[in-house]
Each structure stands twice: as C-alpha cells, then as structure tokens.
Amino acid sequence: MYGLVPIHGVNWPFGDYESLEPYNQMPCEQSCLNDCLCDVAIFSNTTCWKKKLLLSNGKFEFAVAIFKVRKDSVPLSNSKKDERILLWSSGFANILLLVVISLMFFSIRRKRSRKAVHNSSVPETNLHLFTFEELKEATEGFKDELGRGSFGIVYKGVLKFGSKKQVAVKKLDKSTQEGEREFKADVSAIGKTHHKNLVQLLGYCQEGPHRLLVYEFMSNGSLANFLFSLPRPDWYQRTQMALGIARGLVYLHEDCNAPIIHCNIKPQNILIDQNFTARISDFGLAKSLLLNQTQTHTGIRGTRGYVAPEWFKNVPVTVKVDVYSFGVMLLEIICCRKIKEFGEEEKAILTDWAYDCYMNGRLDILVDNDEAAIEDNVPLSWWILTAIWCVQEDPSKRPTMKIVTQMLEGYVDVPIPTSTSFSYSSS
Incomplete structure (x- = not known):
C-alpha cells in the first residue's frame, strides 16, 4: 500500500516524535514503513528520526530524507468515467506534491540564505x-x-x-x-x-x-530547588532522579562518539521536566575529548564543593572528575542537605558526616528519620557507600559511572572502603 521515496542531502531537524539508534538505513526505512504515524524518516550516520508532516526549517546537509507515499491502488478500467476520475485524482496528487516540494525547497533556501548571513564558527550540527x-x-x-x-x-x-x-x-x-x-x-x-x-x-x-x-523548557525548575525546599521530596522520586542523572553521565562518558566531561555537575545544573525526569544541563564548562582520548589538561573548572581534588594538582583530568561531583550530589539527594552548611560543627561537611553516620550505624540521623528511606534500609546503605566511593581522593579508586549505576540498581556489590581517603574540596 505504501512505498518509500528517498531524497539525499536534505534534513528537517525539528518535529521528530521518535529517534532510533544505532540504526542502518534499511531498518530505518522499514520502521517508518511499519509505523502508521510516520510520514518521513531522516537517516544520518547511525540515527533514524521519525517525523510527521508538515515539515519546516529544512536545510541541506549530509542526510537522507525518506518519504512514505501511498501506492496507486485504483484498478484499471475501460470505463471513461473511471478514466476521468483516475486522471483527475492523479493530476490533483501531482499538483499537491509539486506544492509540497516547492514549499520544502523554499524553506531550505530561506534557511540557507539566513545561515550565509552568519559567519558561524561553531561546528555543523542538527540545530x-x-x-x-x-x-x-x-x-x-x-x-x-x-x-x-x-x-x-x-x-x-x-x-x-x-x-x-x-x-x-x-x-x-x-x-x-x-x-x-x-x-x-x-x-x-x-x-x-x-x-x-x-x-x-x-x-x-x-x-x-x-x-x-x-x-x-523545564517546567519544574532545578534539582536544587526541589531538594532544598519544604516539604522534603519523596524518597522514591529522589532515587529515580539520581538514577536518571547517573544514566545521563554514562551516555556522556561512554556512549557519545567521543567522551564528554561535563565539569560542573551540581544540583543547580540538573533541571526537572514536567514528568519529574532529571535532565543534565549547562554544558558551558564541558570538555569534549578526542576519539580514543581518556584524559586532558585544562584549567580548573567547576563549583566549590563539587570540584575533584585532582583539579588542583596540575595533572591530567578524566571523566572521574564528574564521578566525584556526582558522589557529592548523590549525598545531597539522599539527605536533602547541602554539601556544606553552617551549624553543628560535626555536620558541617556532608561527606565526612555521612561516612561517620554509616560507620556508627546511624543512617536514621543522616536521612533525618525519613521513614521511606529507612524502610529501604539495604538500598540506602548501598547508596551511601556508592557516594563514598565516588568521592575517593584517588581518582583511580572511583568507579566509572556505568559501575556507579549498577551499584545503585543493586546489580553490583558495594564493598566498604578500607580507609577514609575521600576529599572535600572547598577551593
């Protein structure tokens, strides 16, 4: 009933309702063909974007636009009446197709001319x-x-x-x-x-x-506003947000074409959408590594309290600086408490206090008698230990974000650190 018409070298970056990766072109075509919602599929590199009509803001770039078109299913007839109907419908369809193509290429030309006005120094993207x-x-x-x-x-x-x-x-x-x-x-x-x-x-x-x-636009503000306001957020929501952030960091560190170090993970840079899903934002300090590169020399980046100690040692940094920042933030998520607060001296620095509470078996104090967290006792202890491993002073002792995610999900055992060799950075 339907066929596919590919057009090479064009893309419409907006309006996709689903993206699939890693995909080849043939599975991309088949997916669109079998999807009643799909009118157009855009295939580029290893990603397939499925879209509905109408399209806007097209541009020329290395991609293939695959249009789904209805095959002519009208039976042949000797009747002159049927012949006139067929000719009329075919002519109307051709005119409609011509109008659509004209509009598409007008949009592309407009986009291209606007782009020429800007002397862009940023790399080519699907933006x-x-x-x-x-x-x-x-x-x-x-x-x-x-x-x-x-x-x-x-x-x-x-x-x-x-x-x-x-x-x-x-x-x-x-x-x-x-x-x-x-x-x-x-x-x-x-x-x-x-x-x-x-x-x-x-x-x-x-x-x-x-x-x-x-x-x-993220309608529910930042994680900082969510965590540090009253009433205390639900324990289940907090754990789901922490897992989402961890998975986002795994994607940046391991699943991109080249690793990306965010360099500024903190609650203020985590935004919450309408479904209360945590989203990593603010990549202004991010450092993209080269393909097969694992470390880089760069100036100190980040926010006081979340900055890994190796930033101050004039040594190459790795994705483990994000692991450190995540560990600090994970303790904040668990406790609904900022990394450093004025008040009782023993509670002033959250990383130290969390370790002491764990070693003394007083997790109830750490979570301020949060019943849901206390009833979730085994996962709670895992999560605190995972955070402590993340803030180890020696980056080689910190787990990767993939291992961190498996620890939080309970798929990997979390050993007790043999020493208190973790660090709080106040610089």
Whole structure:
C-alpha cells in the first residue's frame, strides 16, 4: 500500500516524535514503513528520526530524507468515467506534491540564505539557527527571567512558529571571552547528543555580537530547588532522579562518539521536566575529548564543593572528575542537605558526616528519620557507600559511572572502603 521515496542531502531537524539508534538505513526505512504515524524518516550516520508532516526549517546537509507515499491502488478500467476520475485524482496528487516540494525547497533556501548571513564558527550540527529578532519576539523582549548564571541570563519564551513550543533562551554576556567559550562549548558538546536525561539544545543564535542558546523548557525548575525546599521530596522520586542523572553521565562518558566531561555537575545544573525526569544541563564548562582520548589538561573548572581534588594538582583530568561531583550530589539527594552548611560543627561537611553516620550505624540521623528511606534500609546503605566511593581522593579508586549505576540498581556489590581517603574540596 505504501512505498518509500528517498531524497539525499536534505534534513528537517525539528518535529521528530521518535529517534532510533544505532540504526542502518534499511531498518530505518522499514520502521517508518511499519509505523502508521510516520510520514518521513531522516537517516544520518547511525540515527533514524521519525517525523510527521508538515515539515519546516529544512536545510541541506549530509542526510537522507525518506518519504512514505501511498501506492496507486485504483484498478484499471475501460470505463471513461473511471478514466476521468483516475486522471483527475492523479493530476490533483501531482499538483499537491509539486506544492509540497516547492514549499520544502523554499524553506531550505530561506534557511540557507539566513545561515550565509552568519559567519558561524561553531561546528555543523542538527540545530536550528535563529535570528536575534526571532528570539527577541519569542521572549517578548527578554521579559520573563528564569535565572542567572556566570555568563548570562535565561529567559522563558515561546517559539512563534510550528507547535508554539515553550523554550528557555540563554542570553550570553557578549562582552566576555568566557561567554563566547560557553556558547561554543554548549553547541559543540551537546549539539549532536540525544538522551532522555539531557536537556535538549534546540538551536542557537550567532548574529553579530549576539550569542544565544535555545533549550527545551523545564517546567519544574532545578534539582536544587526541589531538594532544598519544604516539604522534603519523596524518597522514591529522589532515587529515580539520581538514577536518571547517573544514566545521563554514562551516555556522556561512554556512549557519545567521543567522551564528554561535563565539569560542573551540581544540583543547580540538573533541571526537572514536567514528568519529574532529571535532565543534565549547562554544558558551558564541558570538555569534549578526542576519539580514543581518556584524559586532558585544562584549567580548573567547576563549583566549590563539587570540584575533584585532582583539579588542583596540575595533572591530567578524566571523566572521574564528574564521578566525584556526582558522589557529592548523590549525598545531597539522599539527605536533602547541602554539601556544606553552617551549624553543628560535626555536620558541617556532608561527606565526612555521612561516612561517620554509616560507620556508627546511624543512617536514621543522616536521612533525618525519613521513614521511606529507612524502610529501604539495604538500598540506602548501598547508596551511601556508592557516594563514598565516588568521592575517593584517588581518582583511580572511583568507579566509572556505568559501575556507579549498577551499584545503585543493586546489580553490583558495594564493598566498604578500607580507609577514609575521600576529599572535600572547598577551593
């Protein structure tokens, strides 16, 4: 009933409702053919994106657009009436197809001409290139501020085309080299990534002095707001968020074409979507390694309290710096308590206090008598031990994020550390 028509060298980066990877072209075609929702499949490298019509914002790039078309099922007839109907329907279909193709290539030409205006220095990605005026209109003149970072301000916006999607627009400080570096890092690091536990970068603007990044809008704010507000969040929700963050880091470290070190894992950089799924965000300090590269020399990056000790030793860093930061944050998730708080001296530094509580068998104190966590006693002890392993001072003793995930899921035994050789970084 249906056939496939491939068009090489074009792509429509928006509007996919499902992505499949790793996939070859033939399984991609078959998947679209068997899916009643699929009108078009885009195949590039090892990824298959399935989309519905209508398409917009097309561009020329290395990809194959595979259109699903209905085969002519009208039986042949000697009747002149049937012949006229067939000719009329065929002519109408051809006109409709011509209009659709014209609209598609008009969109591509418009996209191409706009892209030529910008002297882009970022790598080729599957991202939408916005004009400054489009984002100014989407944010109503940058009116609704969501938050502030080191290098810019994030505003809420609504795209004026397509599905009127809500977005978060980060307007970077155009006067700093750090802002330019964050812009390039975000686009190059996550422009080609796709994972349910990463905030998706939808597009960017690089027009004159303006540098803006356009992300999915996360309706439930940050993990920091979620953890450190009253009432205390549900234990099950906290554990699911921790597992999601761990899986997102496994993807960055092991499943991308080349490893990506986030370099700034902390609750403020974890956003929560409408389904309360945790998403890793803010790749402004991220470091992409080369293929087959496992370590790199770079200046100190990160936030006080979450920075691994090797940053200060003038040695190459690895993905284990993210493991350290995750370990600190995992303790915060378990305890709903910040890494460092003023008050009782013995509780001032969370990593030290967590270890003492574990060794003294007082997990109830650590979780502030959270009944759900205490009843989940065996997993709770595993999770605390996993966090302690993550913050070991020697990076070689820290597990990989894949092992961390298996520890948290209970698939791998978690031994008790033989020493208290873990570190809190206050620098």
